[in-house]
Amino acid sequence: MALSLEEVRRIAALARLRLSPEEERTFAEQLSAILAHVEQLKELDVSEVEPMTHALAAGEAPALRADEPTPSLEPGEALANAPAREGTFFKVPRIIE
Amino acid sequence: MSPTATDLTALSLREAGAGIASRALSSRELVEASLARIAATDGKVRAFLAVAADRARAEAVAADARAATGGRLSELDGVPIAVKDLFATKGLATTAGSRILEGFVPPYDATVIERLQAAGAVLVGKLNMDEFAMGSSTENSGYHPTANPWDLTRTPGGSSGGSAAAVAARQVHGTLGTDTGGSIRLPASFCGVVGLKPTYGRVSRYGVVAFASSLDQVGPLARTVEDAALLLGRIAGHDPRDMTSSSRPVDDYLASLEAGARGLRIGLPREWFRGGLDAGVERSVRAALAAYEKLGAKLVEISLPHSKYGIAAYYLIAPAEASSNLARYDGIRFGLRAPAKGLRETFSETREKGFGAEPKRRIMLGTYALSSGYYDAYYLRAQKVRTLIRRDFDEAFRSCDVVAGPVAPTVAFKLGERTEDPLQMYLADVFTITCNLAALPGMSVPCGLHAESGMPVGLQLLGRPFDEATLLRAARAIERELPPLPAPPLAAGVS
Secondary structure (H helix, E strand, O other): OOOOHHHHHHHHHHOOOOOOHHHHHHHHHHHHHHHHHHHHHHHOOOOOOOOOOOOOOOOOOOOOOOOOOOOOOOHHHHHOOOOOEEOOEEOOOOOOO | OOOOHHHHHHOOHHHHHHHHHOOOOOHHHHHHHHHHHHHHHHHHHOOEEEEOHHHHHHHHHHHHHHHHOOOOOOOOOOOEEEEEOOEOEOOEOOOOOOHHHOOOOOOOOOHHHHHHHHOOOEEEEEEOOOHHHOOOOOOOOOOOOOOEOOEOOEOOOOOOHHHHHHHHOOOOOEEEEEOOOOOOHHHHHHHOOEEEEOOOOOEOOOOEOOOOOOOOOEEEEEOOHHHHHHHHHHHEOOOOOOOOOOOOOOOOOOOOOOOOOOOOEEEEEHHHHOOOOOHHHHHHHHHHHHHHHHOOOEEEEEOOOOHHHHHHHHHHHHHHHHHHHHHHOOOOOOOOOOOOOOHHHHHHHHHHHHOOHHHHHHHHHHHHHHOOOOOHHHHHHHHHHHHHHHHHHHHHOOOOOEEEEEOOOOOOOEOOOOOOOHHHHHHHHOOOHHHHHOOOOEEEEEEEEOOOOOOEEEEEEEEOOOOHHHHHHHHHHHHHHOOOOOOOHHHHHOO
16 A cells, blocks of 8 residues: 555645655655555454453543542643743734734 | 672662661662762763752752651662653653653653652653654664663664663663553563563553553563562552553562462463574573473463554554644644744644654554544554454463563664664564553563573563563562573673
């Protein structure tokens, strides 16, 4: 299963990655090789098999914690790593012109 | 007793802790010995991304004060340890091995860090890793590669390569890593140390930078099986902040540690000993299996017919989960922000500059596998195959108590050997990956040196879900029986 350059660009756009033309070519080739490898899963008849959607067996963990307020980060702590901020807000580039 | 700095770094974690308890040693001496060893060896090994010397010295002073007043917090109190740079450490930069998190200082501690600190362990620094734990050699670190203390031209394995190399080079007495597809067991095997990946859900993932949330698990790397048991006992248990952490009580892992191998049924997967396994690795593994028989264990052949599909299923499930987890790195709330005109350009530019090749490759693969029209063919099918792999193990554990085999098909490979071929790199995980898919506990225990290369070989042991106690007992039995590995040339050559 070979992935076209066009498809690589479409996926990169979905994933919010701006790839260089060289990266696009490399990924087209490498992802095609990986997808060829995973093709072998098609040998198996899985029509009667349930997907393993949870790694933990049912009942291993309490489903929900008690709904009680607990301390969380102060705004100053939560904003301490922000690349840009203003007051108690994260600052982003202008969205609406 | 006035041991030299070299002697101190050779102590196991338990011995170091016992030395503090008896007041024969101080935490300050141990921390100074550890820092001196790091200074002497890390220019070559490069296991550390950051050394927190001042903080470690201050913690050591506090630990010594507790020892003086009879108020030690645990058997680990005052012992120098280090952790993979994937764990959030309050006030101490955490990078996940990625440039996109350069300079990020977490406002809180991961649960496992809190628990180790509550036990008094002294955190000496943060260890190198493949970026976002994606890799098998630590060469995908966004900062620098780490070398194997046994042979500096070889990789330490990955992704917890720094965690394994630091223990092997005797820089600290124990470390924590994470294992998503073999990332504790593979480097433990390559560096000749003990590595334990607990059952999914045994240890909290709160504050651990997420890679593939249904597979990630935290575990110890140490010089001895007993040390691994001690560390696991401290970090395991339910955490209300991680809804996937199990509420089962934590076993006393030391209670049955010395129970021996007599009566244990050890399952050998037929599929793991067919072709593709290096002859020298197979010899060491088979010698360990023969030793088990001598100790009174029974070897039984088992079959894991779907294990050959493990790599394929893993390289759909893990990248799919990663593509979702890594969506948070957008340059807005923390980490790198690349300047760009609009919001969307900020996302794309930041991610292009901040991520290395491997995270990009997995984000691309995962986004593709989850994208409209492909979900059923890839992600859903892989999850069904995951069920088949788990069923294989459920069936096998009817006739055996632990499963044994190689950790990897080869010993540590050379730096640069596989960096150009991602698929070749992925195949290093062929024997470790099914354990994560089936959510089982697994270990790597040293089982000798490879005749041709002189590199360590690891024996892999897998157990029933939440049966870490039997796994540790089996590991301890073989550790006691086999001759201990010599110190790696690097550690032996430094005085």
